[in-house]
Amino acid sequence: MRQIVLAGNWKMHTTLSEAVSLARAVDHCIREQSLPSHYSVLLCPPFPFLEPVRQVIQHPSLFLGAQNLYPGDAGAFTGEVSAPMLRSVGCTYVIVGHSERRKIFGETNDLINAKIASARTHQLVPILCVGETWEERAAGKTEAVIEEQLRSGLADISLHHPGELLIAYEPVWAIGTGHAATPEQAQVVHRWIRHWLAQHYGADFADGTPILYGGSVKPANAADLLAQPDIDGALVGGASLKAESFCAIIQAALPS
Numbered sequence: 001m002r003q004i005v006l007a008g009n010w011k012m013h014t015t016l017s018e019a020v021s022l023a024r025a026v027d028h029c030i031r032e033q034s035l036p037s038h039y040s041v042l043l044c045p046p047f048p049f050l051e052p053v054r055q056v057i058q059h060p061s062l063f064l065g066a067q068n069l070y071p072g073d074a075g076a077f078t079g080e081v082s083a084p085m086l087r088s089v090g091c092t093y094v095i096v097g098h099s100e101r102r103k104i105f106g107e108t109n110d111l112i113n114a115k116i117a118s119a120r121t122h123q124l125v126p127i128l129c130v131g132e133t134w135e136e137r138a139a140g141k142t143e144a145v146i147e148e149q150l151r152s153g154l155a156d157i158s159l160h161h162p163g164e165l166l167i168a169y170e171p172v173w174a175i176g177t178g179h180a181a182t183p184e185q186a187q188v189v190h191r192w193i194r195h196w197l198a199q200h201y202g203a204d205f206a207d208g209t210p211i212l213y214g215g216s217v218k219p220a221n222a223a224d225l226l227a228q229p230d231i232d233g234a235l236v237g238g239a240s241l242k243a244e245s246f247c248a249i250i251q252a253a254l255p256s
């Protein structure tokens, strides 16, 4: 059965005490909800709070992820954080290729590819973010943009088993805008991504790979988005910063 993943990307938010309280509250809320075994919840705090957040995580289905990594193991790379470092503080996932990193920090598909390779080498599951801008969508280029992000992001990465990679479809125009893609708009792209995965990695891999939706997910729209057959979870920004709204999203994702 395909894994359902509800992930909170805290971006550059929270202080130490806020991060710890938020993680505690999410841990508490999922303990109250008897999560089915194919559900995972993932917290991606800022780097300095990974270890303190790890310390308060108790639920076996609550995992720790990083928001970024540098594709080298160690060395003179001031300010960077490597996959072995992330492993050593208990991360199992890492977000790669978020549109904010692509746009604000100029990350290219080649750099993203190197990050994915490094994550895989060190047994971190990369969450590869893909998505088009509004202009690209309006010009009918959604699939072409995502195809390029997938093709070059995953070039020469060997993938055999579902669970070795997560994809997050995050339309750039829906991130932080309050205007999520409609469930139908998202489903069309998710199905296309699964088809692409099937062509390149086989039907079993595509079938079992969770494809998350991200972009203005909130309690009010989560159930409809997650009801789509190819939407296997959510990568949540703003609404993951309050335990109440993140828990409501998790609840909305549970089978009724």
Ligand code: 13P
Binding pocket: 009, 098, 170, 174, 175, 176, 177, 178, 214, 215, 216, 217, 235, 236, 237, 238, 239
């Ligand atoms: P918002 O949920 O705030 O739109 O952010 C989405 C996102 O970028 C998650 O990675």
